[in-house]
Amino acid sequence: MTEKLELLEEHRVFDGTQRKYQHHSETLHCAMTFSLFLPNVEKFPNPSLIWWLSGLTCTDDNFTHKAGAQKKAAELGLALIMPDTSPRGETVADDADWDLGQGAGFYVNATQQPWDANYQMYDYIVTELTAIVRETLGLTGSESIMGHSMGGHGALVIGLRNPDRFHAISAFSPIVNPSDVPWGIKAFDAYLGADKQAWASWDASKLLASHDGKPVPILLDQGTADNFLHVQLQPENLIAPEGYPLKIRMQDGYDHSYYFIASFIDEHLEFHQKHL
């Protein structure tokens, strides 16, 4: 592994360290940033690692700055990794709308021009960034995954496609059924093409309904005051095989914002810790 990482920021926070890195991605063919929280390495020399995937328009900063996760992560001895949400830069295809292109990678491997040149976010996270985390950063602890909205979709898809690797999945306000809602249809049509057969392996509701591998416990929180609930999110479409450890909680009065995430992030970290 000769991956060159540039450390952009380092801050002490609680009893741990918050870092931001930049590197050149061979998978995405552009410069990428990601953020990492490490608990106190003296107390937790090989911490478990939770992947956080953010939603539309976000970078690695949103969760890092706004979720308030570091306090509980420091206490439980959990590392947190926050990737960006798409390839970036002037040479990378983009769209005038905020729900397609840069900031909206949807954690898939695009097959359609012009997106296929850079939009390989699944491979970037599951392979390239994983190798950096393990080999360059030396983080080889057990792993789980979580995310918000588009990133909740990403966490469900990546977790369900890799059940032997991820020990738990949690999501805030996820897009559970992208094949059938406007955000997902627009993105999948652009990135994956018009043939809906190609969409099924990127749709959590379809992956979970047919899941026959090791069950990965899922916790899903959804606010009832979320403006996107009925059109884009529809958590009722996430239906698991009988006996599958899936818990969906409707949270009264919370919306789609980071205020909702902050309110329940400690419970999510405790859920992950229990399975890591």
Place this chain on the structure above:
Amino acid sequence: MTEKLELLEEHRVFDGTQRKYQHHSETLHCAMTFSLFLPNVEKFPNPSLIWWLSGLTCTDDNFTHKAGAQKKAAELGLALIMPDTSPRGETVADDADWDLGQGAGFYVNATQQPWDANYQMYDYIVTELTAIVRETLGLTGSESIMGHSMGGHGALVIGLRNPDRFHAISAFSPIVNPSDVPWGIKAFDAYLGADKQAWASWDASKLLASHDGKPVPILLDQGTADNFLHVQLQPENLIAPEGYPLKIRMQDGYDHSYYFIASFIDEHLEFHQKHL
């Protein structure tokens, strides 16, 4: 009171509510925003209120988004009010540098042109916004004040000048002695003029050294890895009369960022709660 407030945002967070308001300020002659956290009003019908004053370049959003204060405030039943850091807008005087003009009001009443037309932040907070909070929003509980950097200076000055009103003061990385450090000299020279006699009543180190009213307990946290520590902040210059309840804590390895504030905000809220 006929003050017209426009509610821009409202979010449920923990067991409380985060709001953002806009209004026309008669004192500053421009539109202003401020943010407000309210604990559960059923449990805490007349909460105590802590004022938070932010630092250079900030708006009312920085603390609201990044400090992670709402969890503990909800638990203790404390309201938090976050004003902006200066008058704003195209008709308001500004400077090309980030440490003077918009985003850098220094919580003083300017006497020099062109700043005196709008930069009356002390009066805005102590009188106009106070009246809005009490009469329009109905918040009449006991009060204390805290802040960061330039806002730490503001909290110390406003608290020490109004010892019968504010029950406690706390500060992260405050500018304790603006008369003698580059940020303060530049701002005071512009806003207050060259005569340093006029500066003393806006300098916490001078106000505290000569304080003879009711002592207001002060908690000050300063990170040792703060790049501004030795040139701009110099907490050792805050010297209280013998027996004054002043606690200065040097916090090892923390910097000037909101990661530092997040790490200790719960302890600050508990300190305030004890005196409210």
